[in-house]
Amino acid sequence: MIVRCGRCQTAFEVAGAGRYPCPACGTANDVRATEGAPAGGDLIAPPPPPEPDAPSPRINCNECEFSFIVGVVNEVQCPNCGVTVTVSESEGAG
Ligand SMILES: [Zn+2]
Ligand SMILES: [Zn+2]
Known part of the structure; x- marks a missing residue:
């Protein structure tokens, strides 16, 4: 993914979320995960609702x-x- 340095606006590619120094000025840039994708997507299905008591x-x-x-x-x-x-x-x- 391409990110842009917050200091010198130099665009550079990073592998993903993390902290990367700008290749031009060396400023560390915090890169967040791609928007839209849930961070740490642990999708656990909720347990089924308890069955209603049979009459x-x-x-x-x-x-x-x-x-x-x-x-x-x-x-x-x-x-x-x-x-x-x-x-x-x-x-x-x-
Ligand atoms: Zn920079
Ligand atoms: Zn009786």
Whole structure:
């Protein structure tokens, strides 16, 4: 890249960013990296956002109408009245 001496305006070529003495007058010239290129480009992709909590399946006991959250199970015992409640897995079918 071509830089111009800040003192005598002599143009001279340098390899890149750094500090170079002017070949004409000897003045040290600080050369910066090419504009536009990020200095020390460490482009680390940001971590993916945490997955949103899956909506917990909630059912109502058909005996006592008690509403509670169930896991991935087919049947669960109502914590209120103890009756076994069948968990419907798919919605909208019927
Ligand atoms: Zn110079
Ligand atoms: Zn119940």
